[in-house]
Amino acid sequence: xxxxxxxxxxxxxxxxxxxxxxxxxxMRHNAMYWYRQDLGLGLRLIHYSxxxxxxxxxxxxxxxxxxxxxxxDFPLTLASAVPSQTSVYFCASSDNRGQADTQYFGPGTRLxxx
Amino acid sequence: xxxxDQPTEMxxxxxxxxxxxxxxxxxxxxxxxxxxxxxxxxxxFLSYNVLDGLEEKGRFSSFLSRSKGYSYLLLKELxxxxxxxxxxxxxxxxxxxxxxxxxxLIIKP
Numbered sequence: 001x002x003x004x005x006x007x008x009x010x011x012x013x014x015x016x017x018x019x020x021x022x023x024x025x026x027m028r029h030n031a032m033y034w035y036r037q038d039l040g041l042g043l044r045l046i047h048y049s050x051x052x053x054x055x056x057x058x059x060x061x062x063x064x065x066x067x068x069x070x071x072x073d074f075p076l077t078l079a080s081a082v083p084s085q086t087s088v089y090f091c092a093s094s095d096n097r098g099q100a101d102t103q104y105f106g107p108g109t110r111l112x113x114x
Numbered sequence: 115x116x117x118x119d120q121p122t123e124m125x126x127x128x129x130x131x132x133x134x135x136x137x138x139x140x141x142x143x144x145x146x147x148x149x150x151x152x153x154x155x156x157x158x159f160l161s162y163n164v165l166d167g168l169e170e171k172g173r174f175s176s177f178l179s180r181s182k183g184y185s186y187l188l189l190k191e192l193x194x195x196x197x198x199x200x201x202x203x204x205x206x207x208x209x210x211x212x213x214x215x216x217x218x219l220i221i222k223p
Contacts (some may be wrong), residue, residue, distance in 0.1 A: 018139070035213075040215055041215055042118075042201070042212075042213035042214045042215050042216070043211075043212075043213040044213070045210075078188065083221070088157055090157075097209070098209045099209055100144055100145045100160045100162065100205055100209065102147070102162065103159075103211065104159070105156035105157050105158070106156060107155070107156055108155070108156055
């Protein structure tokens with residue numbers, strides 16, 4: 001199985017432009033997550049989804065939006081990118097949220113905003 | 115506040131043993147994960163401890179002491195491919211993962 005896939009692998013984006021990072025999982029996990037990872041810092045949760053049709057805000061949600069139309073897909077949208085959103089973005093999934101379920105990660109998207 | 119304390123970087127020799135220590139302070143506690151992250155890659159699951167004691171899984175073992183807020187990851191028979199960052203990730207009372215910057219482990223031949 002593929003597990004979790006993310007697209008694109010990397011992207012250079014002009015400030016002010018919008019972009020959607022794609023994430024798809026084939027493990028039928030209920031919960032999905034978006035994190036950003038900046039050099040020297042731990043992962044920071046942007047948004048999460050407990051199940052299809054629901055989403056919630058994480059630690060750093062400003063400037064980002066998500067949707068969860070079905071179990072498999074959890075896209076992350078930057079409406080108007082700013083240089084501080086330059087980061088590596090990881091999508092993850094787990095059986096459930098609110099339990100000690102292992103999170104499995106996609107390969108990441110490296111985003112540079114100029 | 116919630117806090118994780120791990121060494122920023124450690125160096126060890128191929129074939130040797132290394133112990134990566136982690137102390138944590140969280141609002142409640144529901145177990146602790148260890149993840150491995152190679153440079154430029156995603157974190158991958160290594161272990162989960164919720165009870166005190168040692169969990170052994172091949173060359174890797176993880177230990178937990180809840181009363182001390184302490185865990186360690188023990189890596190035996192080190193291989194060059196073990197060069198990576200190791201992330202100590204406790205779960206708080208809301209089952210939220212608390213991520214720190216981790217320990218960068220450098221293996222030398």
